[in-house]
Amino acid sequence: MSIVITGGAGFLGGLVTEALLERGGEEELVSLDLAPSAHTSPRVRSVVGDLADQGVLEEAVGPETTAIIHLAAVLSGGSEDDFDLSMHVNVDGTRALLERARTVSAGADAPLRFVATSSLAVFGGEVPSVVPSSWATQPDSTYGALKAVVELLVNEYSRKGFVDGRVCRLPTISVRPGRPNSAASSFASGIIREPLQGVESVCPVPHDTLMWLSAPRTAVTNLLHALDLPPEDLGSWRVMNIPGLTVSVGEMLETLGRVGGDVARSLVRDEPDARITAIVGSWPGAFEVDDLLERGFVRDESFAQMVQEYVEDHLAAP
Amino acid sequence: MSIVITGGAGFLGGLVTEALLERGGEEELVSLDLAPSAHTSPRVRSVVGDLADQGVLEEAVGPETTAIIHLAAVLSGGSEDDFDLSMHVNVDGTRALLERARTVSAGADAPLRFVATSSLAVFGGEVPSVVPSSWATQPDSTYGALKAVVELLVNEYSRKGFVDGRVCRLPTISVRPGRPNSAASSFASGIIREPLQGVESVCPVPHDTLMWLSAPRTAVTNLLHALDLPPEDLGSWRVMNIPGLTVSVGEMLETLGRVGGDVARSLVRDEPDARITAIVGSWPGAFEVDDLLERGFVRDESFAQMVQEYVEDHLAAP
Known part of the structure; x- marks a missing residue:
């Protein structure tokens, strides 16, 4: 038996593997990523390659697979x-993965569990101060639009019984360790992480911006x-707005x-960025x-507890 | 200059061409369909082939194209x-068409207008008695799911400036002439059209089912x-719930x-169909x-006027 983790070499993928x-x-834990997993446990097997590559998919997902946790994304x-x-x-890679899971599921007792991540970036335009589960995705960004496509595909593959999907619309993750990434929300970790290590950081959005963290x-x-x-605890619509904290x-x-x-606080410089403000500003805060x-x-x-978690996990003296 | 009509040989495509x-x-009117257009005007050119075929697309859509009306669908x-x-x-064909439009638009003064049809089938699950424009699509059918994907793609291609898209979520069309089609809502024309011509017809859903027609x-x-x-009269979200009548x-x-x-009325036999009732019952009525x-x-x-229109257009003595 195996669980496949796409994006397994990434930050979240590493934490999922660890957990x-x-x-x-x-179960064998199969990391499917462009880089090998950093985990050295004999239970972890790395498959290195492109998600949309059929050979790579066949190496990672097979009759022994019971679940896929799909984290890989641009x-x-x-x-x-x-x-x-x-x-x-985000689209073709996920489709290839869904098709592979469908093929494997067709020979299995039950369809493969398929956990996919989505994002609050699927929302755009005017949103209410607290967004209900029935609120339309009207994305204002490529990432949001294509994640909304993925949500629909995973849900439809589940409705057809091709996979047993669960889509998690994750809040913005903070505090991420490591270096800034290409997410528009990268600052939501950077403005904490960098100053706590004595490094300058830029805040690109207004201070009244509400984040769902x-x-x-x-x-x-x-x-x-x-x-x-269990599948019976899921609704027929498999997309869930995963809980977060409004900050x-x-x-x-x-x-x-x-x-x-004060020293750390003074290391954050306000430098408004219209592009990031537009993207992040279109995301709901609750x-x-x-x-x-x-x-x-x-x-x-x-949020204090969240910062504390980062300090304990990454900055505390060994 | 030309306007390309995909599904141009279909019922709606024929009417659009005529209008x-x-x-x-x-403008030349280019019908892109698996069959040639029935129209004989010298302004109409038929391109026969698969929407997802690059050669076919290049024959239909070129620098002379100013707009695409995309009706072709399963x-x-x-x-x-x-x-x-x-x-x-529905998905790959539309993507190929969008990509072709993007390529042509890149060399034009303004992006091509791209009118796409969607459907109230994008809605599923529990819906309010009157659906607002911000209501989530949570489709309960393959057609609805893949049309919802198309909506997101056309909107995103528009946001990026690749095309100038307008997505029309059409009500159920009634009364369609001709023969039943593969739509789950085919009965919404059949229960009128067949009896008016002395032919039996089956009503597969409960009589209190509300249709948006x-x-x-x-x-x-x-x-x-x-x-x-004009683009400035469209919102940033390019998908519109096109007006209909609740009946x-x-x-x-x-x-x-x-x-x-009474003779015509007696030709309709109730024959509940769980599959059609489930699909149609998940669509909003207003x-x-x-x-x-x-x-x-x-x-x-x-609705009386709608039936009258059918009688005048298709049954009245020549």
Whole structure:
């Protein structure tokens, strides 16, 4: 038995692999990514290659596969810069993966579980202050548009019984370790992470911008909960607005000041960026999530706690 | 200059061609379909072939093209029966057409106008009695899912400036002439058309089912209005719930009785079909359309008038 993790060598993919290793079990964990997984456990096998490549897919997904956690994607900034690459990876890559899962499922007792990640970037235009589950996706970005396409495809493949899909619209992840990435929301980690390490950082959006945030570990907990839920606990529409915490950019900077002091706070320079403000400003700052909390999904309690998690995981003395 | 009509040999395509011929102008009208257009005007050129075939697309769409009216599709019943065909035509065909339009637009002063048809089948699950423009598409059918994908693609190609798209979510068309088609809503014409010609017809859904209907000519008027609207009169989200009339199946049958008498009415036999009831029952019966009516879109005044239009156009003595 195996669980395939696309984007397994990425940040979230690494955390998902770690969480699956920690909870035990005997499944092989297959990382499908352009780079090999950093995990050295004998339970982890890396398949390196392009998601849309049939040979690569056949190497990663086979009769032994019981589930796929699909994290690989071109992010929001990268998608805005290169539409065709985003189409290739986010749409065609997902389609190839869904087709492979469909083929494998056809010979299995039950269709493969297929956890896909989406994003609040599927929303655009005018949104209410708290977005209900029935709110239309009217994306204002390439990333959002193509993720909305992916949502529809995974849902339809599930309705047809080709796969057993669960789509998680993740909040913006903060605080991510490492370096800035191509997401338009990269600053939501950068304005905390860089100053706490004595490095300057730029805040490209107004301080009253509301962000819908999740700590990395909380996001992974929710992804694995989505994987574990029995199909009967899912609605016929398989797309879920995963719980997050509403925090203004101003509150994020205040928290930085409390944790890192005036020195850290002073390292953040406001430098308005119209492109990023337009993309991030079109994303909702809050969602109705009571139904998902009742079904066992979780959220962070405070942004201070989220910063604390980052400090403990990445900055604390060894 | 030319206007390309995909599905030009189909029922709606024929009416669109006719309406464009009637309003004059000098553009060549290119019918792109698996069959040639029935129109014999020297202004009409038929390109026969598959929408997803690059050579066919290049023959139909070129630097002389100013607009595309994209009607070709595998309908709801056919899509439910053959998922892969629906993917090929409805998604890949539209993508190939969008890419061709993008290439041509790149060398033009303004991006090509691209009128695409969608359907109320994009809606599923629980819907409010009157659906607002911000209501989520959560399709319950392959046709609806893949049309929702098309909506997102046309909108995104428009946002990027690759084409100047306008997506019309058409009501169910009634009364269509001719023979039943593969749409799950085919009965919405059949229960009127067949009895008025002395032929038996089957009603597969409960009489309290609410339908959102448009007469064929009204739908064509709205499609051409969508074509004509200057870009500044469109919102940033290019998908429109085209006005229709809410009519229950019971009211439709009463109207049949008034127009065709007891004899015609008695030719409709109730024969519940769970598959069709499930598909059609997931479609909304009414939409908020005041905004579109203000922008010049129109709707029929009564179902009796719609039946009268059918009688005049297709049954009246020559």
